[in-house]
Amino acid sequence: MSTELEIGTKATVRVPASSANLGPGYDTLGLALGIYDVIEVEVTSSGLEIEIYGEGEDDLPRDGSHLVVKALRSGLNAADATAPGLRVTCTNAIPQSRGLGSSASSAVAGVAAANALAGYPLSDNQVVQLSSAFEGHPDNAAASVLGGATVSWMTVPVDGRSAPEYKAVSIGVHETIRATAIVPDFHASTPAVRRVLPSHVTHGDAAFNVSRVAVMTVAIQHHPDLLWEGTRDRLHQPYRADVLPVTAEWVNRLRNRGYAAYLSGAGPTIMVLHTEDIAEGLLADAREQGLKVVELGVAGPVETSVTHA
Numbered sequence: 001m002s003t004e005l006e007i008g009t010k011a012t013v014r015v016p017a018s019s020a021n022l023g024p025g026y027d028t029l030g031l032a033l034g035i036y037d038v039i040e041v042e043v044t045s046s047g048l049e050i051e052i053y054g055e056g057e058d059d060l061p062r063d064g065s066h067l068v069v070k071a072l073r074s075g076l077n078a079a080d081a082t083a084p085g086l087r088v089t090c091t092n093a094i095p096q097s098r099g100l101g102s103s104a105s106s107a108v109a110g111v112a113a114a115n116a117l118a119g120y121p122l123s124d125n126q127v128v129q130l131s132s133a134f135e136g137h138p139d140n141a142a143a144s145v146l147g148g149a150t151v152s153w154m155t156v157p158v159d160g161r162s163a164p165e166y167k168a169v170s171i172g173v174h175e176t177i178r179a180t181a182i183v184p185d186f187h188a189s190t191p192a193v194r195r196v197l198p199s200h201v202t203h204g205d206a207a208f209n210v211s212r213v214a215v216m217t218v219a220i221q222h223h224p225d226l227l228w229e230g231t232r233d234r235l236h237q238p239y240r241a242d243v244l245p246v247t248a249e250w251v252n253r254l255r256n257r258g259y260a261a262y263l264s265g266a267g268p269t270i271m272v273l274h275t276e277d278i279a280e281g282l283l284a285d286a287r288e289q290g291l292k293v294v295e296l297g298v299a300g301p302v303e304t305s306v307t308h309a
Contacts, residue, residue: 002081003081005076007309010042011114011116011117011305011306012038012041013038013303014038014303015037015039015105015302016032016299017094017101017299018030018032018139018141019100019179020265021236022149022262022271023237024209026233027152028153028213029149029216030101030142030150031148031150032143032146032299032300032301033296034298035093037092039091041113044085044087045084047085048088050089050090051090053089054090054093055092055094056102070110071108072113074133075111075118079122097187099268101140101141104132112127124146124301132154142166147302148171148173148300149221149298150169155167176275178273178274178275178298179271181264181271182286182292184246184268184290185290188266194266197240198239216231224275227274233262237251240263240267254278259272260272
């Protein structure tokens with residue numbers, strides 16, 4: 001029998017942004033970043049109220065189609081809990097459709113809020129599973145749930161009918177590693193950018209990426225000097241260069257100067273992992289071209305708190 005939540009109960013969620021792939025780890029590697037959306041959910045007597053501030057406030061829906069709300073309802077269903085009504089307030093700082101995991105962060109925020117309201121019956125693995133289902137892959141969601149760097153994967157049941165299983169583990173990040181995002185002033189559609197990828201790749205390119213994923217997992221934990229090598233990729237970034245020319249130009253420009261730069265997720269953001277300051281001249285050039293430079297820390301896991309009526 002499901003539990004009806006008490007009117008007036010409030011949950012607050014602080015969920016980090018994320019960067020997916022980290023170069024070669026397509027749909028597998030992720031990193032939580034220190035930009036946060038804050039979601040407040042209150043159980044009310046009836047209806048649905050949504051307020052949005054910051055990123056997306058002019059574009060995002062204010063009804064049941066909002067991703068936070070859909071994820072919230074999915075989480076409540078999984079927790080076997082119901083709410084007579086909901087008031088949702090979103091204060092967004094994560095840029096939308098820029099390759100910083102804004103959609104995954106919204107899904108994580110909704111599921112995490114539901115889990116908090118219901119008394120935390122869901123494990124981290126279940127939160128990863130539920131939030132990843134909205135994306136169809138777990139790299140961004142896993143990073144926002146677990147924090148730090150993550151390795152994630154998907155298991156498709158052999159019966160062909162059951163839902164995929166999304167799995168993830170957190171790995172440590174070397175204390176000297178910093179992240180700098182260079183963010184263009186335009187959106188990128190993940191489905192559109194995925195469509196340019198080939199259906200088949202060569203054995204050589206596949207072997208190349210397998211080796212660089214292995215290097216990257218070592219580099220990010222123990223050997224930051226290997227970050228440049230560990231962020232090399234042949235599976236997706238070369239194919240996306242034509243549709244993201246500004247991004248490709250800056251990834252190449254930075255890498256030619258020895259910086260571990262890569263396309264963050266589906267872009268258009270350029271992410272740089274580094275231990276020393278990036279040359280100010282390069283950053284000044286980026287700003288002059290209308291790109292936003294954001295220095296980030298590596299974030300911890302999603303944070304939640306609950307206030308009872």
